[in-house]
Amino acid sequence: MEMEAKKKVLSCIQPSGMLTLGNYLGALKNWLNMQEEFDCTFAVADLHAITVRQEPAKLRQQIYSTYALMLALGLDPEKSTLFIQSHVAAHSQLAWLLSCYTQFGEMSRMTQFKDKSAKHADNVNVGLFSYPVLMAADILLYKPDFVPVGADQKQHLEIARDIAERFNGIYGDVFTIPDPYIPKIGARVMSLQDPTKKMSKSDENLNSWVAILDNPDDIMRKFKRAVTDSEARVCIGEEKHGINNLIGIYSAVTGKTAEQITAEFEGKGYGDFKLAVGEAVVEELRPIRERYEAIIKDKAALEELYRNGAQKAEYVARKTLSKAMKKVGFVL
Numbered sequence: 001m002e003m004e005a006k007k008k009v010l011s012c013i014q015p016s017g018m019l020t021l022g023n024y025l026g027a028l029k030n031w032l033n034m035q036e037e038f039d040c041t042f043a044v045a046d047l048h049a050i051t052v053r054q055e056p057a058k059l060r061q062q063i064y065s066t067y068a069l070m071l072a073l074g075l076d077p078e079k080s081t082l083f084i085q086s087h088v089a090a091h092s093q094l095a096w097l098l099s100c101y102t103q104f105g106e107m108s109r110m111t112q113f114k115d116k117s118a119k120h121a122d123n124v125n126v127g128l129f130s131y132p133v134l135m136a137a138d139i140l141l142y143k144p145d146f147v148p149v150g151a152d153q154k155q156h157l158e159i160a161r162d163i164a165e166r167f168n169g170i171y172g173d174v175f176t177i178p179d180p181y182i183p184k185i186g187a188r189v190m191s192l193q194d195p196t197k198k199m200s201k202s203d204e205n206l207n208s209w210v211a212i213l214d215n216p217d218d219i220m221r222k223f224k225r226a227v228t229d230s231e232a233r234v235c236i237g238e239e240k241h242g243i244n245n246l247i248g249i250y251s252a253v254t255g256k257t258a259e260q261i262t263a264e265f266e267g268k269g270y271g272d273f274k275l276a277v278g279e280a281v282v283e284e285l286r287p288i289r290e291r292y293e294a295i296i297k298d299k300a301a302l303e304e305l306y307r308n309g310a311q312k313a314e315y316v317a318r319k320t321l322s323k324a325m326k327k328v329g330f331v332l
């Protein structure tokens, strides 16, 4: 009997600074869960990182570090394609093509552009504006069925689908229309200090976010200081943003439901609950940090892996790019 081909998955992550618990629960943990069942391609989106100004030496370090972290998570280069976006030129090439099939009005509506251009008012560059087109190229080159991301990337994914549908509408069946894969729990991990805002590594308040590579003491301190409310009951509530967020984190890490968590902490204070969440996160992240420390030391091994990964990615990406270019009328 013929084996049914595995469905395809693609996702990317920016190498901007330390990756957070939000990146982990919203995206990376699912990447790992999908690795066995699907044909997966994952990349470090370094081209996206320069839409805000980066210091060269630091950027280089962060690219290495993010790639090493993907391996430390348990992503296996034998099973999945793991590469660095800028090593596969087809990403930039397809982005140019697609930008000619994307409307100015569509890009101006992107909420992340509005947020980021307000935050970096002195550097509202064209790359920041057209960033979702590059992301569409990342996705469409690999014809994935699913794209696992956190909730903040949903709008970008919708635009990728719109662009693909438009292109297919003109030229026939070139791109696969991908579905977002957004986890039920963990899709929007919030700041520990202002739980109405997304947890983000660019937050200046260092107590507001947990890095995947934070040491246990720092993780515990951050959870102990997490903002809650005055009700002192561990349960989901409309105005209980801080507790809702901690329940979400605890649930994503332990697999317990919100009801089970409420029952577990019945009659106990927030202090006990925050300690339990901190400890669960420490234990979840501990093996990743330990593996990371070993992997990052061996630059030669890393280099061999990302070069091989790029070769595998290149093969797939080139085929899609050529097909799209031929359809448009380029001479190949």
Ligand code: TYM
Pocket: 010, 011, 012, 013, 014, 015, 022, 023, 024, 025, 026, 027, 028, 045, 048, 134, 135, 138, 139, 147, 148, 149, 150, 151, 152, 153, 156, 186, 187, 188, 189, 190, 198, 199, 200
């Ligand atoms: P980036 O690098 O900001 O984030 C990587 C992934 O982490 C998720 N995420 C979160 N999830 C839950 N709670 C949070 N607080 C949180 N913060 C971040 C993001 O949703 C994302 O899934 N544009 C993308 C990178 C990218 C990409 C792609 C993704 C480039 N090309 C193609 C998918 C497909 C970005 O900036 O993610």
